[in-house]
Amino acid sequence: xxxxxxxxxxxxxxxxxxxxxxxxxxxxxxxxxxxxxxxxxxxxxxxxxxxxxxxxxxxxxxxxxxxxxxxxxxxxxxxxxxxxxxxxxxxxxxxxxxxxxxxxxxxxxxxxxxxxxxxxxxxxxxxxxxxxxxxxxxxxxxxxxxxxxxxxxxxxxxxxxxxxxxxxxxxxxxxxxxxxxxxxxxxxxxxxxxxxxxxxxxxxxxxxxxxxxxxxxxxxxxxxxxxxxxxxxxxxxxxxxxxxxxxxxxxxxxxxxxxxxxxxxxxxxxxxxxxxxxxxxxxxxxxxxxxxxxxxxxxxxxxxxxxxxxxxxxxxxxxxxxxxxxxxxxxxxxxxxxxxxxxxxxxxxxxxx
Amino acid sequence: xxxxxxxxxxxxxxxxxxxxxxxxxxxxxxxxxxxxxxxxxxxxxxxxxxxxxxxxxxxxxxxxxxxxxxxxxxxxxxxxxxxxxxxxxxxxxxxxxxxxxxxxxxxxxxxxxxxxxxxxxxxxxxxxxxxxxxxxxxxxxxxxxxxxxxxxxxxxxxxxxxxxxxxxxxxxx
Numbered sequence: 001x002x003x004x005x006x007x008x009x010x011x012x013x014x015x016x017x018x019x020x021x022x023x024x025x026x027x028x029x030x031x032x033x034x035x036x037x038x039x040x041x042x043x044x045x046x047x048x049x050x051x052x053x054x055x056x057x058x059x060x061x062x063x064x065x066x067x068x069x070x071x072x073x074x075x076x077x078x079x080x081x082x083x084x085x086x087x088x089x090x091x092x093x094x095x096x097x098x099x100x101x102x103x104x105x106x107x108x109x110x111x112x113x114x115x116x117x118x119x120x121x122x123x124x125x126x127x128x129x130x131x132x133x134x135x136x137x138x139x140x141x142x143x144x145x146x147x148x149x150x151x152x153x154x155x156x157x158x159x160x161x162x163x164x165x166x167x168x169x170x171x172x173x174x175x176x177x178x179x180x181x182x183x184x185x186x187x188x189x190x191x192x193x194x195x196x197x198x199x200x201x202x203x204x205x206x207x208x209x210x211x212x213x214x215x216x217x218x219x220x221x222x223x224x225x226x227x228x229x230x231x232x233x234x235x236x237x238x239x240x241x242x243x244x245x246x247x248x249x250x251x252x253x254x255x256x257x258x259x260x261x262x263x264x265x266x267x268x269x270x271x272x273x274x275x276x277x278x279x280x281x282x283x284x285x286x287x288x289x290x291x292x293x294x295x296x297x298x299x300x301x302x303x304x305x306x307x308x309x310x311x312x313x314x315x316x317x318x319x320x321x322x323x324x325x326x327x328x329x330x331x332x333x334x335x336x337x338x339x340x341x342x343x344x345x346x347x348x349x350x351x352x353x
Numbered sequence: 354x355x356x357x358x359x360x361x362x363x364x365x366x367x368x369x370x371x372x373x374x375x376x377x378x379x380x381x382x383x384x385x386x387x388x389x390x391x392x393x394x395x396x397x398x399x400x401x402x403x404x405x406x407x408x409x410x411x412x413x414x415x416x417x418x419x420x421x422x423x424x425x426x427x428x429x430x431x432x433x434x435x436x437x438x439x440x441x442x443x444x445x446x447x448x449x450x451x452x453x454x455x456x457x458x459x460x461x462x463x464x465x466x467x468x469x470x471x472x473x474x475x476x477x478x479x480x481x482x483x484x485x486x487x488x489x490x491x492x493x494x495x496x497x498x499x500x501x502x503x504x505x506x507x508x509x510x511x512x513x514x515x516x517x518x519x520x521x522x523x524x525x526x
Contacts, residue, residue: 049483051387178394185397193399194408194415197472349413 029162033169037177038208039215040065044174058174062167076238083236099132099139105267195346202342206335213298214249214331221245221290225258228282234262235269244283248290250326251310253318259283305334375469377442378419380493388486395475400467407445407460407468414454416470417446423466429458433508438463446473447494448501 040061047057103112115127173180181200188196222245229237244258262279305313310330317329347353370386372393381392399418401407407418410429418425424440431448439445449457450473480487 045482049391182397190399190401190405190407193397193470194413197397198413198415201472201474346413351409351412 029165029169032163032166033173035211036166036170037173038211040170040174041177041208042212054177055175058171061174062171079238080242083239086236099135102135102139103128103132105270108267191352195343195350195352198342198346199339202339203335206338210331210335216298217290217294218245218249220294221248221286224286224289225283228286229262229279232278232282233271233275234279234282235265235271240265244286250323251314251330253314253326255283255287305330305337309333378444379442380444380447380490380497382493383489384486388483388489391479391483391486392471395471395479396469397471398467399470400465401462403462403465405462405466407462407466408456409459410456412456414446414449414456415473417444417450417473417476418460419444419469419471421467421469424463425460425466426463427458427460429456431457433505447497450476 040058043061043064044054044057047060048054052060102108112128112131115131119125119128184200185193185196222242224241225244225248226238226241229241234240240258240261243261244255247254247257247261250257259280262283263276266275266279313329313333314326317325317327320329370389372386372389375381375389375392375396376384381389384392396419398421401423407425420439420441420443422441424438425445426436426438427445428436445460446456449455454473476490480490
């Protein structure tokens with residue numbers, strides 16, 4: 001190899017590493033902005049096809065989003081805030097949720113009494129006091145949340161300011177989508193040009209379709225769960241329904257989380273045990289509609305993974321990085337898998353390997 | 354004076370399209386300036402050195418090339434006489450696009466070449482999402498196919514008469 005060439009490429013790699021190090025703090029924001037752009041792109045393109053300049057199309061879409069958020073805020077936020085405050089008060093009151101209070105709740109009392117009977121039979125086991133202790137420590141953690149918020153207000157403010165940059169980054173990504181694509185393609189050599197175009201399209205199609213389908217599912221399941229919990233009579237239906245909608249993204253485990261939250265709400269509220277059954281039934285009906293109508297139509301077409309693999313992926317994601325990774329592990333694995341498949345097929349077809 | 358102002362305003366309204374150069378390819382000749390803008394969004398500029406291979410027989414067809422500058426030698430079964438030389442304002446790949454999506458010929462740059470490249474799927478997407486524009490492009494493609502068939506037919510006639518001529522002469526003897 002030519003020494004000048006080698007020197008140049010070494011310098012280039014060094015500069016790229018240096019650049020990556022310099023910009024490392026904004027990588028997460030860039031990824032969020034890309035996700036945001038993928039979701040909005042079809043709407044921008046719709047306006048653009050109606051002969052509206054692309055930058056103006058982006059402005060229109062942003063204005064519509066602001067309008068929807070304003071409407072949503074005026075319509076639902078007061079409810080959400082009231083329901084959130086109610087739960088927050090319970091968590092932070094200390095007295096209401098002390099270990100002693102929780103074990104007096106109808107359903108938990110049964111478990112507590114069973115533990116007490118075990119303690120009586122097996123000397124030195126002391127399960128029941130441990131349960132009260134664990135509940136007390138959980139309660140004291142929840143009660144410390146406001147203090148945590150106050151102590152970390154600077155971090156929270158900086159997080160909010162970073163989040164505010166996402167729409168701005170997305171604006172430029174949407175406006176200059178074609179320029180960015182062209183610039184990316186210019187990096188490829190002639191030998192790999194067609195292969196890069198295939199990969200770019202695959203990423204474009206898979207990521208875009210999957211993200212939009214997911215968002216749609218979250219909204220629909222959130223609405224359905226809110227209505228179902230409202231009909232059943234669970235307290236805070238909007239908040240719990242919205243949480244169930246988001247949790248629903250996690251395959252297999254998500255629906256249980258929504259149901260568990262509804263059951264917890266019934267327990268805290270001191271409602272009858274039969275209400276938990278009703279809430280579970282409501283969540284089950286929502287799941288049946290989601291699994292048989294919404295998922296196959298909206299998301300099913302975008303993903304085709306064996307259920308066992310999905311389950312293993314979710315478990316691995318959960319072990320690796322908690323709930324966030326449970327949410328993103330399946331799409332990440334699916335996209336990586338389909339990219340590798342396309343890459344392998346095309347490397348062979350183009351006689352590169 | 355008023356005439357001048359009106360003329361200036363008119364010139365502002367009827368600015369020559371930035372992408373009008375794409376009309377030199379006959380399949381895009383009917384597109385208006387906005388449609389050319391949409392098309393240009395998906396076009397990539399590529400340069401090939403003399404002797405460089407653009408693609409080989411059997412490669413998957415992902416990209417259609419429109420020649421801006423230079424000459425390209427195309428060797429394959431879809432060409433009359435098995436070989437043809439394409440130059441400025443011609444294109445490669447449209448025919449294979451509608452037949453198995455596999456390259457039926459190989460293409461090599463005879464001189465330094467500059468081309469515009471568009472993904473087959475992007476082109477089909479444009480046609481699907483903009484039916485009016487798509488109709489104009491498909492009409493252009495049909496016209497070019499029709500010309501090609503007649504050229505091919507002429508070649509076959511010429512070849513057939515070349516084959517028959519020596520035999521006739523022989524009989525005459």
